Amino acid sequence: MSRSRHRSNMAVFLMPGMIATTTLVGLTVALFGDGWRDQLSWVALGIPVATALHFGLRRGRRAT
């Protein structure tokens, strides 16, 4: 993806949509049992947290 291109809604919401879906899977799956379902929910709910940390704390590349 080039930095200057004008992105479609599809492109803009691809990552947010995947993160939201993953979150919802994580929230739901642990409701239906313990064990592997809990572990799957930790991974799934870890994704929005990890994404926030990764991009939020990334050392600033100067300007765009």
Added chain:
Amino acid sequence: MTARTIRIWFLVHKWTSLVCTAFLLMLCVTGLPLIFHEEIDAATGHVAPLAKLAGNPPLLDLDALLARALANRPGEVPLYMSFDHDRPVVSVSTGPKPDAPDRAMHFQSLDRRTGETLPAPPPGGVMDVIFQLHIDMLLGRGGMYLLGVMGLLFAAAIVSGVVLYAPFMRKLDFGTVRRGRTRRIAWIDLHNLLGIVTLAWALVVGLTGAINTLAQPITDYWRASELVELMRPYAGQPIATGQGSVANAVAKAMAAAPGMRPQYVAFPGVTSSSGHHYAVFLQGATPATRKLLTPALVDARTGRLDALVAMPWYMQALNLSQPLHFGDYGGMPMKLLWSALDLVTILVLGSGIYLWLGRRGGQPGKGAV
């Protein structure tokens, strides 16, 4: 989207956020320790340890345990009896009358093996204040509904924020935080990034919180609409307070629903029962079915099982809203993730205020779109 559409969504985002942000900050800050209330309660002596007994002594009869509990509270009637999930403890709520408000209720726990009353948790305490702030700001029912409305505004702020995310991100890669320019631009990017990654979690926790504020009216509605038919044969009879056997009611209910266990019993006359029944609320074994309660109604006078009542969708929704709001159904790692997401939400709220304070009449997102 035209500039005008963006402007309208921006106004929706601004005003819904402005109204709810202070409340949401309070909810996020008080909610953080509440995620760990079980651990904090255990560490501060709010959960009494059980005596260690040799072997595996049989459990006492529920009627005998109830009699012991009532002997501790002369003149009061039993309201609820609840069962600990993971230890042989039964808790009895009593009050001056069956429809006593929460504040007039007295709560005690008994060891089912010995019948000993467990030491009452130390009263008050900072966790109690935090809890009350979180559910109603110490303002009672009105405060609770106000927070419910704030939860809905929060949801509207999230939705409008998602709509605005598109025009902001047309020329940026996902996750871009432009640190090299003004501090304001960096915070706009961070606000957008943190808001969009926590979107689903914040919507679920916000909306389930709003639903939880309606627990009492939803339960009242269920009682009035679903139980009224079952109650018809009892019209004109006085409330069956103090009649029948709770042990029998629990035994009948468990026999009718194999594989389920009682979570609590509502005595005749209290909100979630009828005037003439023990309502035994049965739960399943998984976190979801543990919350999807099925009440078994046992006639207090005759001891007969009248009905296993399938809960309608709105009661199931209410029951599922509790774990989804509390994050208490996936062990300690889930609690830690819940608190991380809570902290990120605080950052989204705080950066929102910062961006609004710094605006002063500029165009929405000037310099960023």
